[in-house]
Amino acid sequence: MDQNISVTFPHALIFFPLLAGLITFLFKKDAAVKSWALLSSIITLCISLASIVYASNKALSGLAFNYEWLKYIGASFSVSLDGMGRVLTLLTAISFPIIFVATYTNTYKNANIFYGLMLLTQAGLMGVFLASDALLFYFFWELAIIPVYFLCSRWGGEKRIQATFKFFIYTFTGSLLMLVGIIYMYLQTAPVHDVAGTLVSEHSFALNYFYEAQLSQTQQNWLFWLFFIAFAVKMPVFPFHTWQPDTYEQSPTSVTMVLSGIMVKMGLFGVMRWLLPMFPLAVAKFDNIAIILSITGIVYASLIATKQDDLKRLVAYSSIAHIGLMSATIFATKQIGLEGVMIQMFNHGINIIGLWIVIDLIEKQLGVRKISQLSGVAHKAPILTILLVVIAFANIALPLTNAFVGEFMMFSGLFQFNTWYAVIALLSIILAAVYTLNMVQKVFYGETNALTATLKEITVSQQIALSIVVVAIFLTGIYPQPILNLTKDTVAALVTKFK
Amino acid sequence: MMFGGVFFKQKSTPKYWAIGGLLLAIIANCIELVKQHSFFNIDIKNMLVFNNFNLIFIIVALVCTLLLFLLNGRDIEKVGNNISEYFALIFFVLCGIAIAATFNTLLTLFLGIEILSIPLYILTASDKRNLKSNEAALKYFLMGAFSTGIMLMGIAFLYGGNSVSPSFYIDNINIGAGKLPVMIAIGLVLILIAMAFKVSAVPFHFWAPDVYDGAPTVFTSFMATIVKAGGFIAFIRLFEHAFGTAQPQWQMLVALITAATLLVGNLTAVFQQSVKRMLAYSSIAQAGFMLLSIFAMNEFAKQGIILYAAAYSLATIGIFAILVKMNDYTIDGFNGLAKQQPVLAATITIFLLSLTGVPLTAGFLAKLYMLIGAVKDGHQNWLVILAVLCAAISAYYYFKIIQAIYFKESKAEITHNWDVTPAFKALLIITAALIIVLGLFPTLITDWLYYSRA
Numbered sequence: 001m002d003q004n005i006s007v008t009f010p011h012a013l014i015f016f017p018l019l020a021g022l023i024t025f026l027f028k029k030d031a032a033v034k035s036w037a038l039l040s041s042i043i044t045l046c047i048s049l050a051s052i053v054y055a056s057n058k059a060l061s062g063l064a065f066n067y068e069w070l071k072y073i074g075a076s077f078s079v080s081l082d083g084m085g086r087v088l089t090l091l092t093a094i095s096f097p098i099i100f101v102a103t104y105t106n107t108y109k110n111a112n113i114f115y116g117l118m119l120l121t122q123a124g125l126m127g128v129f130l131a132s133d134a135l136l137f138y139f140f141w142e143l144a145i146i147p148v149y150f151l152c153s154r155w156g157g158e159k160r161i162q163a164t165f166k167f168f169i170y171t172f173t174g175s176l177l178m179l180v181g182i183i184y185m186y187l188q189t190a191p192v193h194d195v196a197g198t199l200v201s202e203h204s205f206a207l208n209y210f211y212e213a214q215l216s217q218t219q220q221n222w223l224f225w226l227f228f229i230a231f232a233v234k235m236p237v238f239p240f241h242t243w244q245p246d247t248y249e250q251s252p253t254s255v256t257m258v259l260s261g262i263m264v265k266m267g268l269f270g271v272m273r274w275l276l277p278m279f280p281l282a283v284a285k286f287d288n289i290a291i292i293l294s295i296t297g298i299v300y301a302s303l304i305a306t307k308q309d310d311l312k313r314l315v316a317y318s319s320i321a322h323i324g325l326m327s328a329t330i331f332a333t334k335q336i337g338l339e340g341v342m343i344q345m346f347n348h349g350i351n352i353i354g355l356w357i358v359i360d361l362i363e364k365q366l367g368v369r370k371i372s373q374l375s376g377v378a379h380k381a382p383i384l385t386i387l388l389v390v391i392a393f394a395n396i397a398l399p400l401t402n403a404f405v406g407e408f409m410m411f412s413g414l415f416q417f418n419t420w421y422a423v424i425a426l427l428s429i430i431l432a433a434v435y436t437l438n439m440v441q442k443v444f445y446g447e448t449n450a451l452t453a454t455l456k457e458i459t460v461s462q463q464i465a466l467s468i469v470v471v472a473i474f475l476t477g478i479y480p481q482p483i484l485n486l487t488k489d490t491v492a493a494l495v496t497k498f499k
Numbered sequence: 500m501m502f503g504g505v506f507f508k509q510k511s512t513p514k515y516w517a518i519g520g521l522l523l524a525i526i527a528n529c530i531e532l533v534k535q536h537s538f539f540n541i542d543i544k545n546m547l548v549f550n551n552f553n554l555i556f557i558i559v560a561l562v563c564t565l566l567l568f569l570l571n572g573r574d575i576e577k578v579g580n581n582i583s584e585y586f587a588l589i590f591f592v593l594c595g596i597a598i599a600a601t602f603n604t605l606l607t608l609f610l611g612i613e614i615l616s617i618p619l620y621i622l623t624a625s626d627k628r629n630l631k632s633n634e635a636a637l638k639y640f641l642m643g644a645f646s647t648g649i650m651l652m653g654i655a656f657l658y659g660g661n662s663v664s665p666s667f668y669i670d671n672i673n674i675g676a677g678k679l680p681v682m683i684a685i686g687l688v689l690i691l692i693a694m695a696f697k698v699s700a701v702p703f704h705f706w707a708p709d710v711y712d713g714a715p716t717v718f719t720s721f722m723a724t725i726v727k728a729g730g731f732i733a734f735i736r737l738f739e740h741a742f743g744t745a746q747p748q749w750q751m752l753v754a755l756i757t758a759a760t761l762l763v764g765n766l767t768a769v770f771q772q773s774v775k776r777m778l779a780y781s782s783i784a785q786a787g788f789m790l791l792s793i794f795a796m797n798e799f800a801k802q803g804i805i806l807y808a809a810a811y812s813l814a815t816i817g818i819f820a821i822l823v824k825m826n827d828y829t830i831d832g833f834n835g836l837a838k839q840q841p842v843l844a845a846t847i848t849i850f851l852l853s854l855t856g857v858p859l860t861a862g863f864l865a866k867l868y869m870l871i872g873a874v875k876d877g878h879q880n881w882l883v884i885l886a887v888l889c890a891a892i893s894a895y896y897y898f899k900i901i902q903a904i905y906f907k908e909s910k911a912e913i914t915h916n917w918d919v920t921p922a923f924k925a926l927l928i929i930t931a932a933l934i935i936v937l938g939l940f941p942t943l944i945t946d947w948l949y950y951s952r953a
Contacts, residue, residue, distance in 0.1 A: 146852070187874055
């Protein structure tokens with residue numbers, strides 16, 4: 001009986017949203033579509049929570065599932081749930097209900113297709129975080145993009161088609177280079193034998209075979225870059241980031257939440273799950289380059305963020321800065337830093353979704369999102385403002401908020417690696433305070449103008465969504481230990497590769 | 500030999516007989532594949548050899564033709580008055596493909612290629628009142644005749660150059676791994692040129708866009724897919740058996756042709772306004788990917804070419820089937836298709852995604868096998884990087900059509916005379932489903948190759 005349960009968790013996390021998404025296409029009425037999407041996303045959240053509770057009592061090995069998919073070339077449908085996977089699947093599972101609740105009053109043309117594609121995206125993301133087979137990982141990696149491509153191009157802003165196309169071509173090119181890397185790695189793996197000892201396939205796509213492959217320094221150097229570009233585009237790290245502000249700006253806000261809250265984590269996750277453990281020698285050689293690129297991105301994006309007038313672009317650049325810090329810390333490969341990244345991946349997802357919700361609420365009511373046109377929102381919508389201020393504090397990483405814990409640990413890790421890197425990266429906190437508080441001050445305080453005078457307080461469902469975000473911010477800010485415990489083993493295993 | 504059955508259908512009432520004949524041939528083929536039992540035992544002095552590899556390919560070709568007939572049977576009838584001729588000619592071509600896929604001597608190869616080519620010249624010209632169609636046919640005929648000559652000369656060189664034991668049997672040519680004698684080397688290069696011409700590889704591709712553009716669209720669909728794939732099977736069979744031992748010596752040449760084909764095909768396709776012409780260039784680009792299998796020539800490449808033939812043919816036939824129904828071949832003609840014909844729009848999107856090589860479609864796994872083959876070979880890794888970059892370029896022009904379908908409004912003045920029956924839609928859905936099933940379980944096809952090995 002235990003065996004059966006253990007098999008179903010990773011499976012359910014992928015296939016439930018997938019099925020739910022396909023069913024959504026069949027609905028006709030918009031209201032029914034919304035309720036169904038919300039309901040199914042809550043069920044997914046329950047599955048995810050159950051998987052974590054279950055995992056805390058049982059050994060890790062119970063949470064893997066393996067099915068021979070393309071036997072002769074050594075690819076299998078194998079999914080497993082380790083600490084890092086649990087944090088990210090939880091983030092994915094928790095984000096979608098929040099997004100659906102917050103945007104409950106939004107109306108979309110062809111709502112069934114919109115919500116169907118959203119749920120398919122969720123399935124793809126789950127697959128990325130759960131796959132422990134390189135080919136399967138690539139499958140989901142691409143599959144998560146396709147629905148997003150259609151969502152942005154169909155329901156986005158004015159320049160949506162070009163922006164999304166740029167995004168797609170960028171990521172597709174990166175992924176294809178990674179595919180070459182995967183194939184090369186695959187051909188270096190050991191042969192697979194079955195229980196009886198007969199040869200099944202000459203190579204394998206399985207994660208542990210990839211980890212055990214013997215590679216020379218030169219091979220690692222090449223492969224490092226093939227993988228790095230794919231992940232760097234996704235995060236995005238400095239020279240590969242140009243698709244990001246345009247896409248965030250042009251996408252419908254609920255899709256932007258998915259993109260910035262969860263999808264960028266695919267890149268970070270990819271580095272930690274695949275790149276670091278596979279090529280330790282190359283990482284040791286190129287860590288400085290990767291960190292310098294990340295830190296350049298931090299400073300550059302923070303500076304640009306201070307100059308933005310469009311709220312969406314401001315948050316987009318702020319997100320580049322935050323992700324840059326995580327990426328820099330990952331390549332520093334220190335225990336405390338990596339633990340910080342794990343918790344910060346979760347926190348960043350929650351915080352940025354909160355920010356997007358606020359922006360969406362303002363834009364929906366007033367039709368604008370320019371800082372220069374807004375002022376005095378606090379007079380009209382005090383509850384919204386209180387909630388926003390908490391989220392904004394989390395964005396600056398003030399103590400008591402969740403981001404403080406994560407960023408503190410990340411900076412500790414970066415300090416251990418190189419003091420100067422940490423000092424320059426610390427600038428991002430100061431700059432974050434500048435642009436965030438500036439935005440809060442201009443938009444929410446001051447006198448109301450003709451436009452903001454028409455503003456109304458937010459509805460109950462929106463209050464609920466934002467309150468969940470705020471509660472999550474304080475909860476993980478004051479008591480982060482459960483999440484840290486979840487990922488401790490994963491990080492420890494990762495760090496031993498670099499001793 | 501089972502293909503005797505196919506011949507006699509030519510004079511019968513056109514479409515239904517043709518479909519019936521095809522079904523018969525497919526069933527016969529499947530039985531032979533599964534039971535490993537042949538129907539006729541005619542002594543052909545081992546000039547044709549049937550193994551699982553080419554039997555599977557012939558089944559793929561026949562199934563694709565069947566789909567073409569079912570999808571576009573009525574459009575074939577619309578091309579001109581001599582309906583039965585068209586079907587008969589297509590059967591001749593199929594016969595040629597079967598011979599070209601199973602040949603065991605250079606002579607049968609030549610015979611197969613000619614049986615395959617000559618009906619194509621006629622099919623290209625079948626739209627008699629269309630000047631473009633005539634021009635295309637003439638061009639095709641002249642260039643085709645030229646390449647035939649080159650091939651014959653190559654065969655002659657190979658035969659004559661082998662002073663020890665001259666033989667037409669490909670397994671006996673056995674040119675060895677050492678330095679090639681001049682005569683043999685010339686023969687090899689001449690044959691390579693002729694084959695490259697048949698599969699429209701750069702720099703022997705100049706006929707392809709004009710012919711594909713000029714020919715009636717239903718026949719373009721046939722030529723660009725099944726025929727081209729047949730050419731590749733012949734290509735890989737010839738080079739594996741006859742010249743396999745000398746691979747290091749011709750590999751660089753093939754690599755250069757592959758690179759040129761990928762680059763020219765993809766870059767030119769980007770700039771096309773007509774979808775039909777774009778597909779012509781994209782078929783050159785796809786040929787570049789298929790050439791990777793000749794370059795690599797290993798287990799993965801051989802499985803990959805079968806999968807690629809199936810994936811590419813299915814997707815292209817599907818797109819052409821829809822294109823035939825449209826009046827406007829420009830990309831703008833697709834604007835707003837999603838609103839007018841949601842089923843067509845959804846299926847054509849799956850076809851395009853498959854051509855791009857997105858996971859979940861057969862096109863992805865086909866490309867994956869090709870790339871694994873090429874990386875495994877390991878001699879020219881730059882070619883692999885070039886190939887994936889070209890695949891990224893191809894995403895650009897395939898997605899332009901998807902954008903037009905879903906995200907652009909149609910202009911009021913363009914009205915398509917949709918002649919779309921429910922059966923047509925159902926068939927398109929079946930084709931799209933086939934692509935996805937192959938994308939998830941390619942082993943349905945490739946496993947047969949392993950059984951032959953066991």
